[in-house]
Amino acid sequence: MRSDTDRKLRRILSDVLGLTEDQVEELTPDTGLFGHLPELDSMAVAGLFTEMEDRLGISIDDDEIDADLLETYGALLAFAEAKREAA
Amino acid sequence: MTSESYPCPLPGGAAAREYALSFDKGRAVRMLVVPALFDEANKLRHLTVEVMRRLHGAGIDCFLPDLPGTNESLRDLAGVELEDWRMAVEAAARHFGATHLLALRGGGLLVPGGLPGWLYAPVKGASLLKTMLRARILASREAGLEETSEALLERGLEQGLELAGFILSGEMIRQLQAAMPAGDARLTVIEQDLVEGRPLWLRAEPDHDPAQADALAAIVSLGCKA
Numbered sequence: 001m002r003s004d005t006d007r008k009l010r011r012i013l014s015d016v017l018g019l020t021e022d023q024v025e026e027l028t029p030d031t032g033l034f035g036h037l038p039e040l041d042s043m044a045v046a047g048l049f050t051e052m053e054d055r056l057g058i059s060i061d062d063d064e065i066d067a068d069l070l071e072t073y074g075a076l077l078a079f080a081e082a083k084r085e086a087a
Numbered sequence: 088m089t090s091e092s093y094p095c096p097l098p099g100g101a102a103a104r105e106y107a108l109s110f111d112k113g114r115a116v117r118m119l120v121v122p123a124l125f126d127e128a129n130k131l132r133h134l135t136v137e138v139m140r141r142l143h144g145a146g147i148d149c150f151l152p153d154l155p156g157t158n159e160s161l162r163d164l165a166g167v168e169l170e171d172w173r174m175a176v177e178a179a180a181r182h183f184g185a186t187h188l189l190a191l192r193g194g195g196l197l198v199p200g201g202l203p204g205w206l207y208a209p210v211k212g213a214s215l216l217k218t219m220l221r222a223r224i225l226a227s228r229e230a231g232l233e234e235t236s237e238a239l240l241e242r243g244l245e246q247g248l249e250l251a252g253f254i255l256s257g258e259m260i261r262q263l264q265a266a267m268p269a270g271d272a273r274l275t276v277i278e279q280d281l282v283e284g285r286p287l288w289l290r291a292e293p294d295h296d297p298a299q300a301d302a303l304a305a306i307v308s309l310g311c312k313a
Binding site for chain 2: 049
């Protein structure tokens, strides 16, 4: 059973990366994001975090955004879950 | 589809010609299409023109003006303010005799009063600015340079700033911070949920979705007949 954050985050990634439903379903905590996805430039990453703020109701400082966060889907999800718990 | 031009006001009272993409058969409904802004303008260009083709097919004339400093414009974007874009849109509406308008995303910040129409997924100026500032900070960080939104904004307001490849004047930044989508009762908001599909302005690689163009054109053309 996926959490609400997990479902919303998959949807956001699918919007930014143009993933199909199947590709979205195949995301696992170990799926690599940044560095594995050449099309993810700084504008796309910026858009990704702004959408996360809007759709997850969280606020993200620019200094919190670093490469580790985008290393895997699991890392990004853990960050989003923690942010929502603290909100 | 033809390339027309319209007289766009210059500071000081003169006017320059700016291009506009046009489907003009002298029909009763004349739709001014106000483009999305900055990076989103590129991401939504294909969708925008495809919506226009469909509206044309549905018997609606449409016009997509170049904003000063964008596309084919000879103006230097670094000297342009948001207010100049508002005046350009108003001038285009007058020149083409617009009866309705369709504004996409940030285009909703520029719409003149008095025309009925639609705002597709409108966005605040501050949100556009925030995402562009964030992109710049991320790009700089990759290049080993630490920047902050606060410091960039302060500098930008004073002397202008390059964001996402666009050189924005201090006035452009100041006006963007406060700009809100038009709140006219004659304007209907079309949110992405109604169009379905994934928002194309968010896409890392520009893409197109004919189904979204169909949906947007259907909503607008049905609304014109109502």
